[in-house]
Amino acid sequence: MAGSTLGEVFRLTTFGESHGKAIGCILDGCPAGLSLSEADIQPYLDRRRPGVQAYTTARRESDTVSILSGVFEGRTTGTPIALILQNEDQRSRDYGNIADTYRPGHADMTYDAKYGFRDYRGGGRSSGRETAARVAGGAVALTFLAKLGISVSAHVVSIGGVPAGTEEAILKEAAASCDSLGGIIECRAAGLPAGLGEPVFDKLDADLAKAILSIGAVKGIEFGEGFRAASMKGSENNDGFCLQEGRIMPVSNHAGGILGGISDGADLVFRAAVKPTPSIARLQKTVTCDGRGIDLEIRGRHDTCIVPRAVVVMEAMTGLVLADHVLRRMGSTMDGILRYYGI
């Protein structure tokens, strides 16, 4: 059953395989009247692009986005916004090895288990390339949020267990030994109004957790104190409230900006764990599709560490969830509805 759509009101549906003709998305539910052009989206795609940062794959894609619909005379019309990125780098090559083999840590085996066969070229739909469509759609969400004074910003906390800024040596070593590294990314959103998030299943943190865990390489998420809260006392972890410039605000932010699944006016804060890239040139033991044991050596263009490229993907996914909840909130109260309709 279909799983390529995210969001209830601000809805993103993506398509595309690593080595197909194109990847892209349809963003439905974006409000009319937002100034938008390719120039608002392209910078986000450029941050995700391979080959820009050290220790990332040398695959070259210009990743130039084109808006096919939903924008007229520089503004969104309220109708679906289709975004497309052509796949340029489809150089013909021998995929025989990948086609017949289940690469460790990849989704080759599970796609076969589910669908009976798979588009094996470059990982097909399970390729990291799929995240470009998310970034394109997320860029529109972030553009929308900016108009409401909401900003989202993520950064690398650590790579391979080493604090960001001091990871050069560990990356060099991993690259030299044909290995790969993961890391931790922290994401923050500022300017959120209190009151976003829907009890009981569509809590703001629940929806964010889903969106972030839907990024292929992510293996965990925590909000505010997160796993540390499990070792704290209630008296340490609780955030009392105070009056700040006329608004009631938490005095501390152990909760990460969410209480009972609803934003509390403080900054949203969460961290996500990114696993080391499974594609490594080292020899690995695994099996072919028909179960024969082999020693696999994956050649080609790989990232030693995708964590830096995942930062903008995390911002994009966060933007999509927040935009959705900004719109979902609008029907929450009679007062707001009567005011909206001028009654």
Next chain:
Amino acid sequence: MAGSTLGEVFRLTTFGESHGKAIGCILDGCPAGLSLSEADIQPYLDRRRPGVQAYTTARRESDTVSILSGVFEGRTTGTPIALILQNEDQRSRDYGNIADTYRPGHADMTYDAKYGFRDYRGGGRSSGRETAARVAGGAVALTFLAKLGISVSAHVVSIGGVPAGTEEAILKEAAASCDSLGGIIECRAAGLPAGLGEPVFDKLDADLAKAILSIGAVKGIEFGEGFRAASMKGSENNDGFCLQEGRIMPVSNHAGGILGGISDGADLVFRAAVKPTPSIARLQKTVTCDGRGIDLEIRGRHDTCIVPRAVVVMEAMTGLVLADHVLRRMGSTMDGILRYYGI
């Protein structure tokens, strides 16, 4: 916008406040022909019930479930199953203090921000009592999964940072100091077929993350190695494949049973962090609804630690997501469809 429904095919919708007339749920999409009676559900509710375990609230609710629809002559009919639990313990008392105050760590302030006012009696909809409806619905999911040979089982890993089994002292101390403790729960599912989970947004781990984070007290989740994976190398974290009794299986389980968002046939493994109960009898600094600073002392029936009671809630939520994905998978391939329709 409505957020009280979980699942696409196997869908749970819950209702109810802590001190209203009743709580309950409608489970829509449960297949016809499943043997089901209250006796299948009640044991799960009994495990969640307050007052059963030490250091949990003394509030007494028999939590007796009643099936109102969807079952005929001992079997599900395919139509919605409505489950109801009367709220017995609604003793009249003075809520004045809670009504006017924003309790630290609670959703009082955020519900007011969202809805303009709230049912303050016992926390209303944001009360832990809401999870009883999840457990009732989840019990049906687990009963269904058992017929397919799938079992779900969770346990406490640690409380207040101390390994389960050795937490007696720390609990005693927390209770004595009118404080509370959180902990970590691990959940496993065995017997899962490979192939469950939907690319790209409705990955199995993404949907589980949402379901688990939608439990009020949960602040983090990790699958397999989880946050540890961020410090590992690809060569350490990758699970190679081998042939086991005719099936291709991962040789290790760093991934926690999910690759590319799809189950790989190994056990599903995840851990969740539960924050310390925010209701503590200690004096806390906070504000009233109109922003006046006060010293709050919350009296009444509280859990020193809800972690043991959350175990069955986590099993229930896991069961709901797995049941949904078991059904969602059925239309994945032409072969399966033609076979199903006898063509």
Next chain:
Amino acid sequence: MAGSTLGEVFRLTTFGESHGKAIGCILDGCPAGLSLSEADIQPYLDRRRPGVQAYTTARRESDTVSILSGVFEGRTTGTPIALILQNEDQRSRDYGNIADTYRPGHADMTYDAKYGFRDYRGGGRSSGRETAARVAGGAVALTFLAKLGISVSAHVVSIGGVPAGTEEAILKEAAASCDSLGGIIECRAAGLPAGLGEPVFDKLDADLAKAILSIGAVKGIEFGEGFRAASMKGSENNDGFCLQEGRIMPVSNHAGGILGGISDGADLVFRAAVKPTPSIARLQKTVTCDGRGIDLEIRGRHDTCIVPRAVVVMEAMTGLVLADHVLRRMGSTMDGILRYYGI
């Protein structure tokens, strides 16, 4: 797969069989702050109740609604509103005949084809009784709409081909010959703002058509000129526009208040065809569940004509769709969003 939920933002989920313990619904997404009590809902249920009108079944159900959640101190809280009606008239009787037979015009055979077996008591889930839950939920929608100045009102146009008001003879005759009659109902909504409805699939008329056709006995729907428009010329069917009290309005209403799936400010007008009740005491040829031909005579309490009772059901379904679209519209434009959030 689950089909018991209607609506995207204002969402109704129903449950219950004709002769089970109770029927009811959960209404999720109703805004907070709406004055609501059982007294707002009961009058709608009373209009649907059997035995009130001539030529309707003598089955006696008080159909007393009880609000279980979502209302506090006389106002909705924004959380799910659960409504329940106990089934009182479950007098034990012999269903053997119905249990083994496929009644013509009923869903006995199709439920068996789908689910393998069925709750045959009184038609189970496919009973007209199921509509009581719709009316209960719809009453809340209509109460909500009234606050916005939107009113919904349906009436019988004709019964058995005879204009309403002159149907006494034809009803008498049908009753005497143990037969039944259908009819046509017209529904109107006034006070709708222009701009409700979502291109392209969730058009206002499309969603209404679904809601109305989901009523068991309805076999057709038409908006404005409807089927007559198929014989008209464009120059006859087009509604020109004019300025009326400062608002641009259609000068005529051939369209029934909807253009391109969006309300145009004129009254919404549609008609629906209700088939004659399939339960008739006359001898009918059909088969038993195992395919043996029999002459069936259905005894018991039947309506000669359910059309008058269906009027309030149609109002309820219309109210649910309109309430949903009133809320869905709120995120349509940047201007509206910025105004809502006070930016």
Next chain:
Amino acid sequence: MAGSTLGEVFRLTTFGESHGKAIGCILDGCPAGLSLSEADIQPYLDRRRPGVQAYTTARRESDTVSILSGVFEGRTTGTPIALILQNEDQRSRDYGNIADTYRPGHADMTYDAKYGFRDYRGGGRSSGRETAARVAGGAVALTFLAKLGISVSAHVVSIGGVPAGTEEAILKEAAASCDSLGGIIECRAAGLPAGLGEPVFDKLDADLAKAILSIGAVKGIEFGEGFRAASMKGSENNDGFCLQEGRIMPVSNHAGGILGGISDGADLVFRAAVKPTPSIARLQKTVTCDGRGIDLEIRGRHDTCIVPRAVVVMEAMTGLVLADHVLRRMGSTMDGILRYYGI
């Protein structure tokens, strides 16, 4: 809120405006392993294409479809299928007249009411051109259904009140007088298994009604006897059952193949009313966007009658709904699930 997606399991999301860069769709949830190429889709688009039939617009679009994703080595992979059609005929012209005016019978006024402004070029999103994306997606659905032995076929019943086959004179006259005509289309599906459709809201006829009414020009739908049933007696309208070649089947088909919202094994039959094209070259009275009365004369390429072109659109929409319900049915019974999973 987003309304451009149809279907629960077999889901179509469309995009595109009449004079934008391209139109197209994403079809998510199509099972893996279906043989598919552009050659399966193109014939359906060719049937819809303008300029093929007499009395249709002379606008020339080759409407060549391109598959961007979801198909590998001639078979669907289970991942989203993106289909695109470039808009070729975007000749620059003066839209000034349309931009400032509310054309009678068109959605100009309602789009402005909803979104504040609109892409006025050729009707933008509300153009009949939008249906090309539906036809492309529907063609995949029909290709899928054919593998299950299900065929869908529609035809024109009447035009301008005159039976199909004898409409030449009336069309000539309408064209000569710069006017337009509507008509009635009948659609049938054969080979449907009994058991498709979901109680209570997602009935097969309810979902079909929504899908068909979502086509811009459709103003009514009726199943089986439809509006005639309102004048019939129960004894006339009921379909008895009999045993036919070992299957229990209705002996007649007044119901149109659906009982209680579920297919009964007989042919599905419904009719839809199509209004006369609103674009006519005749002088019409209406207003400009700022409310000034004008005499409007719409020049350009128009269809005198779009009914023949709507036939394939109706087949496409029917195919989409049926494909969705074929897949939705698969989780209905324990037996079917256990058999599917080989237990």
